[in-house]
Amino acid sequence: MPSEPSRRVEDKLFYNRYLVDSGRAHIKVRPHTTPSSRLLSMLKACPARCYELSDKGHVEVTVDGCIECGTCRVICEESGDIEWSYPRGGYGVLFKFG
Amino acid sequence: MIEERFDAIVVGAGMGGNAAALIMAERGLKVLQLERGEYSGSKNVQGAILYADMLEKLIPNFREDAPLERHLVEQRFWIVDERSHTGIHYRSDDFNEEKPNRYTIIRAQFDKWFSQKVREAGATVLCETTVTELLQDSDGRVVGVRTDRDGGKIHADVVVLAEGVNGVLGTGAGLRTRPKPDKVALAVKEMHFLSRETIDARFNLKGDEGLVIEAAGSISRGMTGMGFIYSNKECISLGIGCLVADFQRTGETPYGLLEGFKRHPSVAPLIEGSEVKEYSAHLIPEGGYKAIPQLCGEGWVVVGDAAQLNNAIHREGSNLAMTSGRIAAEAICLIKSRNDPMTAKNLSLYKKLLNDSFVIKDLKKYKDMPALMHTHSQNFFLTYPQLFSKAMQDYVRVDGTPKLEKEKLMLSSFIKARSWSGLFSDALRIARAWR
Numbered sequence: 001m002p003s004e005p006s007r008r009v010e011d012k013l014f015y016n017r018y019l020v021d022s023g024r025a026h027i028k029v030r031p032h033t034t035p036s037s038r039l040l041s042m043l044k045a046c047p048a049r050c051y052e053l054s055d056k057g058h059v060e061v062t063v064d065g066c067i068e069c070g071t072c073r074v075i076c077e078e079s080g081d082i083e084w085s086y087p088r089g090g091y092g093v094l095f096k097f098g
Numbered sequence: 099m100i101e102e103r104f105d106a107i108v109v110g111a112g113m114g115g116n117a118a119a120l121i122m123a124e125r126g127l128k129v130l131q132l133e134r135g136e137y138s139g140s141k142n143v144q145g146a147i148l149y150a151d152m153l154e155k156l157i158p159n160f161r162e163d164a165p166l167e168r169h170l171v172e173q174r175f176w177i178v179d180e181r182s183h184t185g186i187h188y189r190s191d192d193f194n195e196e197k198p199n200r201y202t203i204i205r206a207q208f209d210k211w212f213s214q215k216v217r218e219a220g221a222t223v224l225c226e227t228t229v230t231e232l233l234q235d236s237d238g239r240v241v242g243v244r245t246d247r248d249g250g251k252i253h254a255d256v257v258v259l260a261e262g263v264n265g266v267l268g269t270g271a272g273l274r275t276r277p278k279p280d281k282v283a284l285a286v287k288e289m290h291f292l293s294r295e296t297i298d299a300r301f302n303l304k305g306d307e308g309l310v311i312e313a314a315g316s317i318s319r320g321m322t323g324m325g326f327i328y329s330n331k332e333c334i335s336l337g338i339g340c341l342v343a344d345f346q347r348t349g350e351t352p353y354g355l356l357e358g359f360k361r362h363p364s365v366a367p368l369i370e371g372s373e374v375k376e377y378s379a380h381l382i383p384e385g386g387y388k389a390i391p392q393l394c395g396e397g398w399v400v401v402g403d404a405a406q407l408n409n410a411i412h413r414e415g416s417n418l419a420m421t422s423g424r425i426a427a428e429a430i431c432l433i434k435s436r437n438d439p440m441t442a443k444n445l446s447l448y449k450k451l452l453n454d455s456f457v458i459k460d461l462k463k464y465k466d467m468p469a470l471m472h473t474h475s476q477n478f479f480l481t482y483p484q485l486f487s488k489a490m491q492d493y494v495r496v497d498g499t500p501k502l503e504k505e506k507l508m509l510s511s512f513i514k515a516r517s518w519s520g521l522f523s524d525a526l527r528i529a530r531a532w533r
Contacts (some may be wrong), residue, residue, distance in 0.1 A: 009353050012288070012377035019136075028412040038346075043347040045287045047352040047379035053485075061138055068141065069379040071284050074342050086266065088246050089134050090226030097289045097376045098143045098205035 001066040008095050015063040021091035025063045025073065029085045035059040038076045045071055103256040104130045106430060107243055108221075109229050109267060113139035113301075113416045114402025115260030116212045117156055117321070117423030118430075121350045121486060122258075123221035125431045129375065131221050131244060134228040138216075139209030142381035143287070145309065145328055145335055147285065151416035156424060157215055161197065167330040168308025172301075176364070178315035179487035183364040202308045202328045202335070204289075230269040232257065238280045239395035240271070250271040255399055256430055256440040259521030260423060263381045263403040273398065274391035279346055280472055285339030287359075290372035294332050300368050301329050313414065315483030317359045319350055322384075322475040324358045327368065334369060336360065339382055354381065365423065382415065383408040384472075387465035393452065394445040399426045405456060410471075411464045418457050425451045435479030441456060466531040477524060481515055 027050070029039065039059040042051040048062070048065045051072070059081070061072075073084040108119040119131040135141035147170070153160050159255065173187035193199065200483045208516050233242040233251060242253035259268050267277045292300075297367035301309045311327040323340030338352075344354065359365060383389065383406035390406055393399065401407070402419030409418060429448035430440070438444050452458050471478060489508045512521060 008357065012353060012374075014377075014532065015376050029214045035430070037330040039267055039351070044349045044351045045284070045342070046511070047284060049351075049353075067377070067379045069284060070277075070282075070381050071342055071379070073264060074282055074381070075277050078276060084266075086134055086228050086231075090136050092141075093378075094136055094140050094185055095143065095206050095378060097207070098139060098141075098146075098378060 009047075010013065013048055014068075016065075016067070017094040018064065019091050019094060020064050021088055022038045024088065025048050025061070026085050026092070027061050027066065029059055029061050029065050030081055030083070032058060032081075036079065036081055038079060039081050041075060045075065050055065104128050104252065104255050105434060106130075106313055107132065107252060107254040108258040108260055109243065110404075111135070111209065111213055111216075111223065111225075111258060112142050112262060112402060112419060113212075114404070114419035114423035115258065116209065116216050116425040117420045118260060119216045119221045119223070120156055120219050121424055121427035123216060123219035123429060125152035125427075127434060129221040130254065131216060131223045132227045132229050133225045134523070135225060137210055137225055138213030138223065139206040142205045142209050143378045144205045144416055145287070145326055145337065145387045145413075146203050146205050146208070146416065147328065147413075148201045148208065149414070149420075150197065150199050152202065152417040152420045156420065165203070165211050167202040167204060168303070168306050169193065170200040170202065170310055171303070172308065172309040176313040177317070177483045177486055178282075178313050178317055178362060179484045180316050181363055182487045183315075183362075184490050185353065196333065199460060201292060202310075202330050202502065204330060206358060228302040229261070229267055232267050232499075234271060238396060240395070243267075252384060255434075256399065256445070258423070258426055258430070259398060259400040259404050260402050261404045262384055263406075265400070265404040268391070268404060269399055273400070277381070277383065277385075277389075279343035280341060281383070281389045281406070281468075283339040283382045283384045284339050284342050284345060284352055284379060285411075286356050286379045286431055287335055288356065288374050288378070289338030290334040290336055290369045291332060291375055292334065292369070292372045294364060295373075297329055297334065299330070303329065303393060306331070313365075314479060315487075316480055317355070318479050319348065319358075319475045320357065320480040321345070321348060321350065322471050322479060322533065323355075325365075327365070331374070334372065334401045336365075336369060339369050341384060341475075342381070343472075344475065349532065360521065382410070384410045384468055386468040387458070387461040388468070390458075391452075393449045395442045397440050399430070399445055399448050399451045401426050407461070409460050409464065411467050413461070414460075421455060421457050422452060424436065425455060429473060464531065470527055470531045474524070474527070477516065485512055485515055
């Protein structure tokens with residue numbers, strides 16, 4: 001296993017270009033006291049590591065590095081754990097190669 | 099914003115959307131294509147391999163100016179354990195032909211070119227526009243779309259949903275359900291840049307020859323998945339994908355899996371010294387025939403990944419997208435030429451034509467494979483590859499053990515791991531699902 005997986009993902013995301021839509025997160029986590037197992041699975045399953053556990057034990061999402069795959073939507077949208085949409089037109093990840 | 103009415107709106111500018119928009123525009127329909135990326139291609143992710151036959155049906159002379167990488171002359175299938183690979187390699191000089199059959203491509207670049215063809219055919223292509231909702235009348239008929247641009251309602255006789263694997267609009271309008279975690283794979287990919295000479299030398303290639311490696315086994319850590327390596331002109335596309343449900347179940351990370359694949363002793367020397375320039379992720383439809391949703395309705399059709407049209411066994415998707423986009427467009431043009439309305443009944447012509455094509459025939463052939471692979475992933479993706487690798491090593495290693503004894507040990511290792519009945523039923527299951 002990689003010794004510092006978090007660091008590695010950040011390094012990977014550094015290669016990418018983004019146009020961040022400040023103040024308009026396209027994914028929102030439903031406020032909760034205890035995160036569901038689905039939300040907790042996103043800490044590992046998100047390929048951009050957008051999901052993190054806060055000091056208070058809540059799962060939080062920061063979409064700036066999102067590569068818009070839809071994995072969290074597939075796992076968490078139906079149950080209402082998250083609200084998911086694509087970024088506004090032109091915003092988000094800008095692939096050079098794809 | 100756009101006040102006028104269109105014959106057809108195409109949502110999305112991937113392979114399916116571009117194919118549909120191109121054909122309809124060429125045949126004189128008034129077409130609007132909407133794409134959320136800054137240009138067509140900027141949101142699109144694929145391995146990627148282009149299948150010439152399906153593109154020729156759209157743009158016969160595409161080889162003249164399309165941004166192609168390398169034509170494929172070799173296919174390597176690897177079964178891997180932690181330290182080895184057992185390969186079946188097929189290479190043929192027949193693939194060095196005047197009109198090669200398969201090419202590697204870089205999607206962002208290819209799609210930009212494809213989009214130019216769509217514009218030249220007369221379609222209006224509007225980028226940086228996210229469609230937020232399908233407009234439906236009181237009877238549920240789709241009559242247009244709403245976008246995130248000011249006053250963004252646009253009307254059309256028919257909407258072609260080429261919105262990609264997530265299919266957000268169709269789901270939102272209740273036309274189909276959202277993909278389930280066991281019906282889609284998450285693939286992550288990196289673009290590794292190396293000099294052309296280095297790639298040629300490491301993969302035994304010359305000129306524009308290219309190669310594909312597909313690997314399954316311990317790299318997916320018991321999950322249903324596989325790794326791939328595609329040679330482009332001056333870079334290598336390297337990635338790995340596994341079912342979303344497996345990631346959810348095991349707690350493995352996609353990037354951890356990717357790093358593991360890159361460190362595999364058979365892979366590491368191929369990318370040594372490379373400069374990585376992009377990291378991407380994408381969902382791939384894996385549910386096969388049984389996961390295909392309703393393909394058309396009142397005022398709409400769905401094509402490509404949004405319709406979950408992907409042949410996971412042969413790793414074909416973009417050709418199914420192109421073909422379904424083309425066939426949907428041809429059906430729409432035919433209905434239009436008769437001055438008939440875009441009703442579900444009339445649009446079912448698309449479904450009929452698609453059923454007669456390789457798209458549905460191939461998916462039907464493998465209809466039982468996805469479930470088999472998913473429910474027995476530990477056996478097919480870990481146990482067997484490990485047994486097989488061990489057997490291969492025993493076979494080639496010369497150590498004074500009599501061959502007969504080696505064979506007995508080999509056989510007993512398989513029986514110990516899977517039992518006679520297990521081996522028999524695994525073989526039977528595969529044979530049945532493959533047939």
